[in-house]
Amino acid sequence: MAVQVADKFAPNGSHRFVGLCIERYNEGLWTTFTLRNVIDKTAVEIAYELYNPTLQSIEVLLLEKRLDQNLLYLRDAPLQESRIPFDMTPIPHPSNTPPIYHLNCVCACTVICFSRYLHNTV
Structure with missing residues (x-):
């Protein structure tokens, strides 16, 4: 995802950040x-x-489905697992279901995510 925010201290008046969406918290206006x-x-x-x-x-650059709802396990994973190039252009996605991300993440943590265990991707 790419997010552009107004910033009065930035040279052009806005700041753009590109990254993986690892967590979403739904609580009304918050x-x-x-x-x-x-x-x-x-x-x-x-x-x-x-x-x-x-x-x-807010711009979706690459649409892909992961097995876990939130990707907080990437905090314990190697850095290359969560690296997104800042000059990435949007990749058009199909109108049907999004593609599933199949690469296994090599985590340094000892806790195995339950959904990864259920889908035999450990």
Whole structure:
């Protein structure tokens, strides 16, 4: 996903961040989503409020379905698992069901996600 936010301190008046949506929290007007990307070998997570008036645009760059609802396990995974290029262009997605992400993530954690265990992708 790519999110553009108005920023009065930015040179062009707005700031754009590209990342993987790892978490979504639905609570009425306080609905938030968290994007994660790797910048200069450092993992960066930014939480955005969906109904924030400074939010200018939200763009889906790559639509794919993961087996888990939230991807918080990527915090324990190697950095290349959550790296998205900032110059990525939107990839058109089919109108039917989104493609399923099949690559297995090599996590450093000892807890196995239950849905990954159910689908035999551990």
